[in-house]
Amino acid sequence: MIKTFLLTLLFLSSLYANKVIYLSYDETPKRVIEGEIFTITLKALSTVQDFDDITYKFTNSRGLKILDEFPLREQKGKFLYDTFHILSTSSYAKLPDVNASLVASQEYNSTFIKGEKLNVIKLNPKRNFSNIIANNLKLNEYKTTSYDNRHNIIVFVLSAENSNLNAVKFNNVYKQGIESPPDSYLNAKVTCFVVIDKRIENFNFSYFNLLKNKFELIHIPVIVDDDSVTTQSDLKPRDQSHDILKMYIAAGVAIFGFVLIAIKRKYIYLIFIFVPLGYIVYLSTPQKEICIKKGAQIYLLPVSNGTIFETTTTQYHLPKEGETKNYIKIKLQNDRIGWVKNEDTCTY
Structure with a gap:
């Protein structure tokens, strides 16, 4: 019995002697919202002075997506504080188990710590919720044009801080999409479009503001533009429905020009002939x-x-x-x- 105890003590002492990284979770959130991007910070102390880096391997996480390939590092005295951004993807979440290893000329044992379960809150939003959770969300610009006889299309640009804008989703729209998926989550920007009923005069949606801990409303007035301001919103074709009537009117103006020239004998009135005739040629030319x-x-x-x-x-x-x-x-x-x-x- 005593021999077994001494062997166990010797084994533990050996492990302790070979431990070169002291590792712990320094900052973890008390609660997270499903869909929120939050941070965790690992605190590490190396007993080896000559090393190049500390690397981490994450395993056994649940309901989370680690967004950073490399951490944001800060050194305070002998301690390294490595911060990672993580996306909560489920109503159940567990922090990953972490293996920390030294990158050095000599091989050392890694250090392992277990991750704990997180307290995840699921939002209960209204139907106008856009599925966006952010520190802040701004509507930068928008434009509305006619999509077809029953629908308008709104193209708008959103920018957000600390948000997964790829998750954006609008309810009660005919069609929707993202045209420039964000490549960043800290300061993200995305171009969205929604196709809505022509009877809608205002398009409203909400997002959850993490800093204020409440839902906030984004309001887009539906003002249909007939002109084309940008290539992306240039969706309206040439209207040919009244071309015959326009040609008759132009022909009438041309005949009036002939009459003026016959009476006044002034060739300045040729403008009343050539302009309408040119317009008739334009209207009669079939689209390519x-x-x-x-x-x-x-x-x-x-x-x-x-x-x-x-x-x-x-x-x-x-x-x-x-x-x-x-x-x-x-x-x-x-x-x-x-x-x-x-x-x-x-x-x-």
């Missing part, structure tokens, strides 16, 4: 058609990683409405407007 390959993807907006809302099932010849870099704007057979990549057009 382009050939679209079978299997071509039709995008809602002409941007990388854009939303695909249709794929052609056969080869089509469709009216060309415009073009921008790498994309051509087309009018589909259902009168909707889409964008196709240049590479998806036919070549002969």
Whole structure:
């Protein structure tokens, strides 16, 4: 019995003697909200003076996603404080178990600590909740244009601090998407679009403000612009529904110009002939058609990683409405407007 005790004591003493990193969780949140980005800080002390780095291996975490490949490090005296940003993805969460190892010319034993269960709170929001949880959220700019006879499309830019903007989701909309997914969570920016009923006069959604610990409302007035301010919102095709009437009016003006010249004998009135005739030629010129390959993807907006809302099932010849870099704007057979990549057009 005494021999067993002495062997155990000797084994533990050996482990203690070989321990080169003293590691602990220094800062962990008392509670987190599901969907929140929070931080944890590891406190490490090395008994070895000559080393290059301390690396960490995380295992057995639950309901969490570690966002940093490398920690934010701060040194206070002999201690290193390494901070990681973590996304809570579930109503149940457990901090990861951590293995810390020295990067040095000599190999040393690693140090292991177990992670504890976190207190996770699940929000109970209203239906206008956008699924955004952030320290702060700002509406930078927005634009509304007509999408079809029954819907408008709003394109808007959001910026947020400490937020997972990839999770954004709006309720009670006909169509939605993200056109420029954020590549950062500390200061993220994203371009969103929603297609809504034309009867809606204000588009409102809420987000949860972590600093104020409450829901806050974002308000977008629906003011439909007929002009095209940006390439992304240039969705309205040329309206040809009244072209015949316009041609008759232009012809009437041209005839009036002939009458004026016959009476007044002044050639300055030729302007009343050439301008209307030029306009008639413009209206009578059919829109240029382009050939679209079978299997071509039709995008809602002409941007990388854009939303695909249709794929052609056969080869089509469709009216060309415009073009921008790498994309051509087309009018589909259902009168909707889409964008196709240049590479998806036919070549002969």
